[in-house]
Amino acid sequence: MATHDAFREETCAWLEENCPASMRTPMAEDEVMWGGRKADPKNPDSKLWLDRMGAQGWTAPMWPKEYGGGGLNKEENKVLQEELGRIKARPPLFSFGLWMLGPVLLEYATEEQKQQFLPQIVRGEIRWCQGYSEPGAGSDLAGLQTRAIEDGDDYVINGQKVWTSYANYADWIFCLVRTDTSTKHEGISFILFDMETEGVTTKPIKLISGSSPFCETFFDDVRVPKSQMVGRLNGGWEIAKKLLQHERTNISSGGFGASASAGLEQLVKDHVGEEGGRIADPLMRDRVAKQKMTEHAFSLTVRRATEEAKAGGEVGAASSIFKYVGAEMNKSRYELLVEALGDQGLGWEGDGFNSDELNVTRQWLRSKANSIEGGTTEINLNVVAKRVLGLRDHQ
């Protein structure tokens, strides 16, 4: 259509002018732009690219313009994504605000809250973290104990969260708190606050992989204005579930091993040898094919679900399968790689190993969390059995 041709032309021209050359190259993990007050990108172009895209609203192309979004319709967004893909532009912003918080704010927040928070998210000014899990409430998220008690115009919050992703780098937190102890799911509220508020402390958790992407977060008499609660008092569980769906979809489709997805075959060939273009060891070759076939069928299933959703079907249930299959698939990919690389896939650090090899070790360890974070495999199977298959608990 003529209108889209025009839009494509404009977009193309704008990108040409505004996307720095260094933002058109592949991105290492430590070059990811997460935004926020503490952002300190090693490449200044990252900041430039974010600022320009943020000003256009194109970090959130389909959000309404009034909240800083791009205001694009589906077709325009498709054009934008195509053009970004064409020039291999880096994503300007990675953000829990964009992926998780934003969508629920659009649905549940007051007009004032939207005005306050959405534009900041679009521009990447505030980096958000998620205060969900607690030490005693992992899979049983609704068992949370962090208390928020009314005191004048504020809530006073006491308790502890755990597995808060990058809490030590975050500016604000969206947090589930208990506002009624007499009931379980109906006593939870959803509230936002600044991590610099007095009484908030964080402590990174060191993982078996050696990295510390998560924190323990402690709240000691933290005062939060009532105006920062989203949705109604004790109505937080509904919001929490919606947000989890966004998280699961994100973890399963985008989150896993996308960076390592290229090269399984090549790494195996390099380490077990090849003969006439084939992986020399027939057993390894069979297992690589099995792994690749699962990944292929999985990606076709993600595509099918998207098509079905477009065609008006329901997606909710399928997203639970993605999480389960995606997690187990990613774990088996790294077990396979470790096996294929042998000693070279079990290095910790030092000269004895190249960076690909060390990456395999770390990703292998990291992958073990795939079936725990954002809903364990067991929880996901429960959900499929009950919601999709209609099996019931003991009566």
Add this chain to the structure above:
Amino acid sequence: MATHDAFREETCAWLEENCPASMRTPMAEDEVMWGGRKADPKNPDSKLWLDRMGAQGWTAPMWPKEYGGGGLNKEENKVLQEELGRIKARPPLFSFGLWMLGPVLLEYATEEQKQQFLPQIVRGEIRWCQGYSEPGAGSDLAGLQTRAIEDGDDYVINGQKVWTSYANYADWIFCLVRTDTSTKHEGISFILFDMETEGVTTKPIKLISGSSPFCETFFDDVRVPKSQMVGRLNGGWEIAKKLLQHERTNISSGGFGASASAGLEQLVKDHVGEEGGRIADPLMRDRVAKQKMTEHAFSLTVRRATEEAKAGGEVGAASSIFKYVGAEMNKSRYELLVEALGDQGLGWEGDGFNSDELNVTRQWLRSKANSIEGGTTEINLNVVAKRVLGLRDHQ
């Protein structure tokens, strides 16, 4: 010891004289001697051999002489078994009476009952079947509904049993009946009766493998004298459990695929080819080795349990593992064979297949029952989890 040398000499001489030559050859499945009133062995030596061994009490070598047994002690029995093995003598009798009923009669029956039933079992005069499972009570055995109601000196029995092995060939049945409906486990009694009693009918069940080793058995106002109840009224569950232990041990150690145990490698070699003595296909070779290794480790474990029992340890718990592992192992053996034989392992009958091949098909189908009969795999895992590992149900 001198005494055993003497016993060995006597035994050796007796066997030499009494074991017919044809009873020292390998036995096909249809040559098994099950005894009983309807026994009709194709080889008359089978009857002769049973009669002679029965008269000696050596079908039950360690049962007391007063009940027809051999009255041997452990060491003497060991000598007897060694001598039987040396001349490759066939077992004179296969019998649920010997394996299952006898041991519990020795423990629970009255003196009169022992006098009446045990000698018949030893001599193979009566073939027994087992009336346990019911259509509504499979894994949940204690949920049985077959009613026995007191009427004068008798019980009158109504109900239905299923999976009664060879009920159509059996003379008597040992049967679990409900004598109290107000409670579950404490309302069950253990009773014996003749299958020719009025009101007993049987109907063979055709299985997917084409054979019919089991029956449905119906009881319609069957009158059984009270004197044929074993143990106390409503005390049958304890006996039932004891008896099941004998059954499980029997199914797991002896029952599975012993006959087909030789030749997995050879069958695979024959059907997928060999190269330099190796199975030509490395994937098949790997899977055969995996299967054989599990079988090897399993047989070592059975041996270890026996040694531990001799050394005074407990065996009870281990027998549940045997059933689970044995069943799954046997099923995977036949899946492997079917895969290796391809089309030739999927024949039903006719000239297109040799008898080894047809045997693979039938045994593959038959093996599917291994994880169902005598306690399903699920029940066995429950038992291990609870009794051995001490995990508890929801509270």
Add this chain to the structure above:
Amino acid sequence: MGLVLTEEQTLLRDSARDFIQDKSPVSAFRALRDAGNEDGYSKELWQGMAEMGWAGMLIPEEHGGLDFGFQGMGIVMEEAGRTLTASPLLASVVLGGSAIVLAGSDAQEKDILPKLATGEILLALAVDEGAHHAPERIMMSATRDGDGFVLNGEKTAVLDGHIADKVIVAARTSGTPSQPGVTPEGLTLFVVDGDAQGLTKTRRDMVDHRNSDTLTFDNVRVSADAVLGGVDEGGHLLNMVLDRGRVALAAEMLGSMSQVFQLTLDYLKERRQFGQLIGSFQSLQHRAAHMFSEIELSKSAVLAALTAIEEDKANASQLASLAKAVVNEAYHLISKEGVQMHGGIGMTDEHDIGFYLKRARVTEHALGSTKYHRARYADLSGY
């Protein structure tokens, strides 16, 4: 992308489902088996299928077919698979029909397609020569003899071979065996009359009671116009035909496994033990959820492969191997779990689930085992 049915396809599915459920429930297959039917299919049912237009689904309209496309074929196969419908759909319509449509000369098309479209004649494809699918290893010889050829050798696992009016047979006119992912060279396909002199057709009694037959060629003489496609050029054609067969079979298997799963799920919701529905036991729930996810993956692989063939995509072979291998594994698992979850009743001949178990292994094996298609997928993917 074709991973969702169009409106037209949905209509086709509904009518196929109605027809199959009405005319060919599992009890129809059971009756066929119990009667010891030597044809391995019901002529009456086949007549009805032909009237539905299914015999001509892949045949151009000019030759009397519907030309509904390969996706439509997959839809019908899936519905037929649900009830284990025995019919010549796979052997005659998909394998035989595709071969003629893809490579038939004008004369061959005119001779065969109109009668094929009405279901009047049946075709079969003879490829394998051992107990395992291995089109690359064909050794049957076709020797030039004057204008024609003389065929010698034995073919195994010929689906519906003994009832075929014409057999399309792959034989070696030159060259040597190759690897799974490599197009075999030196093969030629021939269309041979079912009653040709020197051809012996023997029905084998398989565990699934369907037709997988042995054909012996003893100096069978054919004329030059029996060649389908070019001499020595049959490898590529055979690949294309087999891929169509694999994907159609995968669609059938998808229908069967969906049905086994449904039967099992129903049973989990109805059978009580220990005072509870057995479907409320978590370990069975998790296993059921896992099976469901395998079905979902299978469905995507089958739909993608059907589309790739319909649209003649470059990766059609890769997707065919993907679909067959993924479906093989899923049906294997689900047929096993189905029997186990049914307990004793699942072991009886009286219950339908045993039929699915038996058919599962035969179809798993037919046109390439999981192992075969993994190796082929790897070959096609360059590792």
Add this chain to the structure above:
Amino acid sequence: MGLVLTEEQTLLRDSARDFIQDKSPVSAFRALRDAGNEDGYSKELWQGMAEMGWAGMLIPEEHGGLDFGFQGMGIVMEEAGRTLTASPLLASVVLGGSAIVLAGSDAQEKDILPKLATGEILLALAVDEGAHHAPERIMMSATRDGDGFVLNGEKTAVLDGHIADKVIVAARTSGTPSQPGVTPEGLTLFVVDGDAQGLTKTRRDMVDHRNSDTLTFDNVRVSADAVLGGVDEGGHLLNMVLDRGRVALAAEMLGSMSQVFQLTLDYLKERRQFGQLIGSFQSLQHRAAHMFSEIELSKSAVLAALTAIEEDKANASQLASLAKAVVNEAYHLISKEGVQMHGGIGMTDEHDIGFYLKRARVTEHALGSTKYHRARYADLSGY
């Protein structure tokens, strides 16, 4: 049969357990790791072990050892495995010690064994040359040079190689690579001083923080009396030594996996979710019961292999491959399930279970992966 411990062995086990639990809990290993200890073991602990007599368990009494036998060695390894005790037991006592005891000349025995028995010196065995265990593929060259030999090549995955006072190295004096189950020909073993000229020892920092080192031989000259056993006859000796190592390692792994399982079982009985102990969820119960059965099978395989080696049975190699493969698979599963069942806490460095996961993969791989030992078992079984 030796599948049950004797009274004497039970006493040994109890004293080993007491010592290990007291002197070498997992926290000791953690402290070693946190300190970035470059030796990879605690000298003080090793002194204590030597005082227990463990350094001399396999050494004849005439050379100052205890000669407790291989079953006793297995018992100590299993207990050490429970707490992930880092020590030279495997490399020096089992691999190095066995080599000398099995094939040492009088001079070599007198020179090495007494000091080995007191723990005063440490040995290591250098076999592999790539990322995978493959003693059959040894290519490192030993060239005759006057009375002696010159060694050139690189050895990888040398357990405790960089701390060894003497290295026993396998090099090729003739012949070519063979298959896993076939005794390699043309190999010779040499005893080389750890500080020999031309020998470079580099510690690699492995995920389990234990020693698996790289040794480079650059024109290392050794005299004729460095030969262990006969020239060109090292293959059989190497097999015997490696089998001892494999079985001892399997015993260590059995201890580790038993501990992981115990930790997990304890957690299942203590952690609550949804108001229930997580161990009351049936799906976890079934998985736990399955793991238990794998441990039982592993235990039998390890005990049988220990006995076969102790009694020098003909099937010792077959049982060694059985034990290593069965234990590999079981530890793999249990270490994975252990982390999963612990949930988030299991992912933290603070929790011990991660150490077991990391050690599991390294030990699984060391001295032969599952795949390697399956192939070897098949070879030894004649198929």
